[in-house]
Amino acid sequence: MLESFEVTKKFLGKTAVDSISLKLEPGHIYAMLGPNGSGKTTWMKMAAGLIKPTSGVIKYNNVPVNVESRKHIAYMSTEPYFYDWMTIGDVGNYYDDFFEDFSMEAFDEMLVEMKLEKNLKCKALSSGMLAKLKVAVTMARDAKVYMLDEPLNGIDLLARDEVLNAIIRHAGEDKILLVSSHLVEELESVVDYAIFINNSHLVDVYEVEELRVKQCVSLADKYRDIYGSAEIGGAC
Amino acid sequence: MLNLMKYEFRKSWKMKGFVLCFTAFFELMFLFGVFSMNEDVWSVGVFGLILTTICGLFLIGVYSIHVLSKDINTKQSYMLFMTPNSSYKILGSKVLENCGSVFLSGMFFMALAMADIMILVVKYEDIQGIIDMLGLIITGNREAFTYQTFVMAGLDTVLSWVYLICVGYLAVVICATLLNGNKFNGLLSFIAFIVIAILVDKLHDGLFGVYYVFSSVRLVSNVGFYVVLTAIIYFITAWIMENKLSV
Amino acid sequence: MQYDSKTPIYMQVIDSIKLDIINERIRTGEKLPSSRDLAVQYTINPNTAARVYQELEREGVCYTKRGMGTFVTDDESKIKECRHEMAQGCLNEFLKSISELGISREEAIEMIKTTK
Numbered sequence: 001m002l003e004s005f006e007v008t009k010k011f012l013g014k015t016a017v018d019s020i021s022l023k024l025e026p027g028h029i030y031a032m033l034g035p036n037g038s039g040k041t042t043w044m045k046m047a048a049g050l051i052k053p054t055s056g057v058i059k060y061n062n063v064p065v066n067v068e069s070r071k072h073i074a075y076m077s078t079e080p081y082f083y084d085w086m087t088i089g090d091v092g093n094y095y096d097d098f099f100e101d102f103s104m105e106a107f108d109e110m111l112v113e114m115k116l117e118k119n120l121k122c123k124a125l126s127s128g129m130l131a132k133l134k135v136a137v138t139m140a141r142d143a144k145v146y147m148l149d150e151p152l153n154g155i156d157l158l159a160r161d162e163v164l165n166a167i168i169r170h171a172g173e174d175k176i177l178l179v180s181s182h183l184v185e186e187l188e189s190v191v192d193y194a195i196f197i198n199n200s201h202l203v204d205v206y207e208v209e210e211l212r213v214k215q216c217v218s219l220a221d222k223y224r225d226i227y228g229s230a231e232i233g234g235a236c
Numbered sequence: 237m238l239n240l241m242k243y244e245f246r247k248s249w250k251m252k253g254f255v256l257c258f259t260a261f262f263e264l265m266f267l268f269g270v271f272s273m274n275e276d277v278w279s280v281g282v283f284g285l286i287l288t289t290i291c292g293l294f295l296i297g298v299y300s301i302h303v304l305s306k307d308i309n310t311k312q313s314y315m316l317f318m319t320p321n322s323s324y325k326i327l328g329s330k331v332l333e334n335c336g337s338v339f340l341s342g343m344f345f346m347a348l349a350m351a352d353i354m355i356l357v358v359k360y361e362d363i364q365g366i367i368d369m370l371g372l373i374i375t376g377n378r379e380a381f382t383y384q385t386f387v388m389a390g391l392d393t394v395l396s397w398v399y400l401i402c403v404g405y406l407a408v409v410i411c412a413t414l415l416n417g418n419k420f421n422g423l424l425s426f427i428a429f430i431v432i433a434i435l436v437d438k439l440h441d442g443l444f445g446v447y448y449v450f451s452s453v454r455l456v457s458n459v460g461f462y463v464v465l466t467a468i469i470y471f472i473t474a475w476i477m478e479n480k481l482s483v
Numbered sequence: 484m485q486y487d488s489k490t491p492i493y494m495q496v497i498d499s500i501k502l503d504i505i506n507e508r509i510r511t512g513e514k515l516p517s518s519r520d521l522a523v524q525y526t527i528n529p530n531t532a533a534r535v536y537q538e539l540e541r542e543g544v545c546y547t548k549r550g551m552g553t554f555v556t557d558d559e560s561k562i563k564e565c566r567h568e569m570a571q572g573c574l575n576e577f578l579k580s581i582s583e584l585g586i587s588r589e590e591a592i593e594m595i596k597t598t599k
Contacts, residue, residue: 081311
């Protein structure tokens with residue numbers, strides 16, 4: 001269980017995340033949605049233990065996130081972060097060296113599925129290939145929590161399907177998946193819950209199918225409703 | 237920890253290989269000069285070796301500070317900080333690998349220099365003048381130059397350099413944490429670097445006196461002084477990284 | 484598959500599977516994919532996929548053999564019933580739209596007959 005208790009992060013007087021409380025439970029895929037710059041990345045980085053909250057605390061299984069929790073929480077940043085000298089194979093070896101839960105077989109399988117060659121240099125990869133590599137190497141870990149920051153950013157339709165497939169395949173009873181995006185439609189069918197974030201605040205958490213069953217609106221409609229001004233309601 | 241050190245080496249081996257190539261080149265030149273009794277050639281070799289030693293040690297140290305800066309200020313920082321390793325381990329592996337490299341290459345250059353001097357002594361009989369010259373370059377004291385004092389001077393120089401590199405790490409970390417977002421953070425951390433270096437120099441002179449005297453007591457206490465300082469600087473730097481660094 | 488924005492996704496997947504069964508793209512008694520594979524196939528949440536099978540089972544279209552997986556029913560009458568239900572659904576939609584256009588049932592029937 002990953003819980004955020006009134007977490008706030010300020011950068012030089014600018015508030016990136018403002019008092020966000022959240023609870024993510026195993027067995028679900030969550031979407032974290034909001035416009036660019038709304039605070040999604042900052043919250044994820046705090047949960048990954050890469051930056052420290054100004055106030056509040058994020059706990060994984062009732063313990064504040066720390067170096068130890070990085071063993072169970074896999075974080076994928078939206079920007080490419082591999083060393084310049086690395087080939088795809090080197091990236092796999094690096095994860096293999098540092099993460100006990102990394103499986104080289106799983107990584108190799110995903111590379112085949114995604115049509116990536118191990119001897120390719122990371123520097124020479126297209127943005128779509130790089131996005132696939134990041135997902136492959138992150139998902140090849142058998143982690144308890146996966147946090148993928150904008151995994152669908154700047155990739156084509158086919159790569160998008162491959163990434164979504166990898167996400168679906170790795171969901172499980174004991175796993176938490178959190179995927180951020182500023183594109184709502186892309187994720188709607190894949191996630192159980194959507195966390196809406198706006199201007200560094202938590203707007204609300206919605207259950208996707210419940211929205212359709214009870215309010216007859218899709219997630220995208222809800223998004224427009226909250227972030228835009230359009231009034232959208234449905235007759236069931 | 238070993239894995240971290242492995243990747244630290246991977247980041248800097250090109251630079252280190254470069255230094256090694258230069259060394260090999262000038263050493264071959266020296267040997268060729270000595271065995272063909274061509275003084276012009278081997279003196280260029282000696283000059284090249286001295287230059288490579290100074291520049292090599294300098295570059296390895298400065299480059300490692302540059303790597304640390306890249307490792308905490310660019311997106312590549314995730315590579316280190318997403319792994320389940322504390323800042324103490326991450327910085328520790330850098331100190332051990334890079335400072336170890338400086339130390340080992342320092343020792344290597346010293347051993348090489350001594351071997352070369354021995355060769356010279358065998359090949360040329362009237363070599364005292366040259367050794368005096370080398371002694372003057374290294375110690376500034378014509379009479380004091382022996383193999384023993386040579387080792388002491390070398391060890392001393394290498395260790396004080398190792399400690400200075402760690403001060404450089406501290407400055408980079410201060411720049412990225414406490415001064416993060418400050419317009420003049422680069423300049424301020426450079427000033428911090430200079431101030432710390434000068435203060436420690438004063439402390440050193442206060443403890444050991446301004447004049448350099450070669451003795452084993454002096455050697456041991458000097459080594460102790462720099463090792464303790466390096467450890468203190470390391471802990472301060474790692475503590476700041478662990479508690480204040482956002483990547 | 485594209486999902487429309489009003490109906491729950493699990494219901495849209497159920498309809499798609501039923502259509503496959505009616506058209507014999509999936510035969511009676513045939514084994515259906517695991518819910519995880521179904522999720523991948525339709526790009527849906529695995530919990531939604533599980534719900535699809537629960538509903539199909541509740542309606543008697545599918546049944547689960549313990550440890551073997553989910554199978555389509557052998558009961559032909561059940562499938563006929565499905566077809567009827569879905570046809571009725573289409574008709575209701577059609578009638579609703581046509582009445583919104585102000586066309587009477589009789590006119591509509593005439594139009595169906597003359598439309599190629």
